[in-house]
Amino acid sequence: MKEVRYFYVPNADSITELPDDEALHALRVLRLKEGDKMMLMDGVGNFYCAEVTLAAHRKCMYKITDTIPQKPQWAGKLGIAIAPTKMMERMEWMVEKATEIGIDEISFLDCQFSERKVIKTDRLEKIVVSAVKQSRKAWKPQLNHIEAFKEFVNCPRQGKKFIAHCYNEIPRKFLFDELSNVDPADEVTVLIGPEGDFSIDEVKTAIDCGYTSIHLGQSRYRTETAALCALMMMQLSK
Known part of the structure; x- marks a missing residue:
């Protein structure tokens, strides 16, 4: 079973395309293709299950299939x-x-x-x-x-x-x-x-x-x- 990869995508729920650096890694290194599953993290407390909808050249588009709010791992700051x-x-x-x-x-x-x-x-x-x-x-x-x-x-x-x-x-x-x-x-x-x-x-x-x-x-x-x-x-x- 292929390991699900995580990508850092600020405002992941309001856009549909991986940032350039993440797209390059997804396409050139991981060889993701349309239909592959991935996990997104927005850096402010949310994970997202997503599916690749377009993998072409330098562009990697996705759609979110589930939102998974996370609980803080420690209290305070x-x-x-x-x-x-x-x-x-x-x-x-x-x-x-x-x-x-x-x-x-x-x-x-x-x-x-x-x-x-x-x-x-x-x-x-x-x-x-x-x-x-x-x-x-x-x-x-x-x-x-x-x-x-x-x-x-x-x-x-x-x-x-x-x-x-x-x-x-x-x-x-x-x-x-x-x-x-x-x-x-x-x-x-x-x-x-x-x-x-x-x-x-x-x-x-x-x-x-x-x-x-x-x-x-x-x-x-x-x-x-x-x-x-x-x-x-x-x-x-x-």
């Missing part, structure tokens, strides 16, 4: 804000794995000790879409452009907010213990600094803006590993 590493491959890996684990929002921070001040999200968006399809996530995470640290922490944000850092002179609490006291329906945001950590002034600024000072355990992690460690704790608390 989970967000990571991270200072991107110098090597983009590490951020690409983090974004892919965070999407597979389950996250709602990924933001990027321009910090005092940041190794990278500019980030292009086009390729990261494609990685997110691929991971959404692979892991069968009904909601596509929101991917934000890089933002200055002070602007991010000063922006009003709902729910519980944490900043992870390695300064022993600033009191810190274990994130997992803190999450055990958080209502599962609450939004949670965790800030992850660059390899050189946040500056002490940045940590103090975040605390003044309502962020709780936390650590991720006794190990010291690379930036992208710290983000996934924090995300797993967030998921386990839901």
Whole structure:
């Protein structure tokens, strides 16, 4: 029996044609033809059973045969804000794995000790879409452009907010213990600094803006590993 393939189609219920990238994959790689079944996902909570109605050259048309609303896999909203590493491959890996684990929002921070001040999200968006399809996530995470640290922490944000850092002179609490006291329906945001950590002034600024000072355990992690460690704790608390 042929495996039913999933395609990411925003507004799938209001159009009848796969986007160009998805159509190319459907026709050139999977060799779908008229009458073949496929599953569509719109990234906002719905799956659709569909049937190919036209497969010609670069065009793949479909008709929806059933709509399957999905239930959220976790409560609340989970967000990571991270200072991107110098090597983009590490951020690409983090974004892919965070999407597979389950996250709602990924933001990027321009910090005092940041190794990278500019980030292009086009390729990261494609990685997110691929991971959404692979892991069968009904909601596509929101991917934000890089933002200055002070602007991010000063922006009003709902729910519980944490900043992870390695300064022993600033009191810190274990994130997992803190999450055990958080209502599962609450939004949670965790800030992850660059390899050189946040500056002490940045940590103090975040605390003044309502962020709780936390650590991720006794190990010291690379930036992208710290983000996934924090995300797993967030998921386990839901």
